[in-house]
Amino acid sequence: MAVKAVSAAGDDAKFIAGGTNILDLMKEGVESPTQLIDISRLNLTQIRSTTTGISIGALAKNTDTANHPLVRQGYPLLTQAILAGASAQIRNMATNGGNLLQRTRCPYFYDVSMPCNKRQPGSGCGAIEGINRNHAIFGWSDKCIAVHPSDMCIALAALDAVVKVQGADGKERSVPFAEFHRLPGDSPEKDNNLQHGELVTAIEIPKSNFAANSYYLKVRDRASYAFALVSVAAALDLNGNTIKQARIAMGGVAHKPWRATEAEKLLVGKAASEENFAAAADAEMKAAKPFEHNKFKVELGERAIVHALRRAANLKAA
């Protein structure tokens, strides 16, 4: 019904759940929906194990998700990533579905007196030649260099989550996490591949052997309550000291959660050692294309990958 209501109310109608991002954007004049459909009381809050892994309701709160015994025990990377984001108050309000859909905190997107192709397509990008310290070093386009703001999503990307989506016709579809968010290309106004009126109903995470060796590292200007300059979700499946599988996703570096696939490939079959971590991080960060004010993110990213992998493997600092 909620899905139909948003579809029927026209292109400028939106869902509201926790409201932590949409209300802020409305106060700033960045978003001006004609109608808000309150979905916060829909029964989509369950967190349960399934035959293939775990299913997390889209309307479960971030706090409840991070602290759920199934998540703590089986997916501690997700717990850590959620707890690295925002504040206790905001995590108590914010839902999982809303977390996926939160918009960039690029200051040019937020300042309605500035050009921004994401906010107003065709108006230009204030950040490319502006203060771009917090901006992307991977996957950007000449239309937009904003970064994706979520921590939770970085862990979900590393864990190969699947997003369950319901359309206005009532049909459900499954979107692999890597295909949920998008790179800016020529249409940065689209953060993700949802159609208007589609509703995120749940997030599914497959079973894995990463629980014993994972770590979410967030590097930011303040010790807490700040968006990431760079973050790394690292997960290892170890056989003794040999890496069977590695998953690395980065936040603060691209328009979507950035999977460090180069680094992952290099680590498979290798020993979990400082040297191998450094070589993998170096290979990944070689492709970075920074701007005037964010060159530091290349070295920071490299070090952050090594540090996160070291913590995941329980290695002592070199």
Next chain:
Amino acid sequence: MTKALEDNDLVGTEVRSDEERLLDELGIFGESRRKFLGQASTTAFSILAYQVIAEQKALAFSETVSPESYETLENAVKVAFKVNGAAKSLEVDSRMTLLDALRERLGLTGSKKGCDHGQCGACTVIVDGRRMLSCLTLAAQCEGRDVLTIEGLAKGSELHPMQAAFIKHDGFQCGFCTPGQICSAVALTDEARNGELSYVTTDVRQKPRPVQLSDEEIRERMSGNLCRCGAYPNIVDAIREVHTGKPTDPLAMSRSAQKEEIDATV
């Protein structure tokens, strides 16, 4: 011309009709009206009222709408919820935040509008047992909710232990962030009792059980409440005392905090 108020609490307090009109204009009704009158002696009433008007005029970003004139509201939404244990029924603009409803409609001005963007925590209230930001909550979404604000923490004249600890440890200077800090801290102690985690908790995979919070944990868990005066060390002292239940000497605490700081910078 005077007329006695019906309320028993106010036996002996008399209000002139022009003063009644003034309170109506201010939108001060019911409980808040009684509180207001309780605080104002009859002789000082007019002066106090005019000060309040001046303040409201200076501070009011949104028009104060009294319940009798809600036909002027666009997109009016009816909402019934509990505030500090008392049932409240309001008709609000659908865009009105809980913070504005508390402050402008219910006269509960303890919750503060700091940034109004969810970045400072001054508006923190406890909704259904959980700390939340009232500036990023729509009043219209609060149907049936149980809201606890700073005004509802004390039992009569007996302060909540967290309020008493903030005073004892000097956990504030200007006081603007304090209601939010205290509401946040009260909820924090419950969260620790429930075994909830934070980003600095080392063993995430442990089974949920009550946790003893280190100072690092308290700081991380309070990071959503900013204090521009920088009363942080004293705020941590106050919260630690309530959380552990062990009374501490504020002077000794501040000396050890200074030492810790010096050690950390060496």
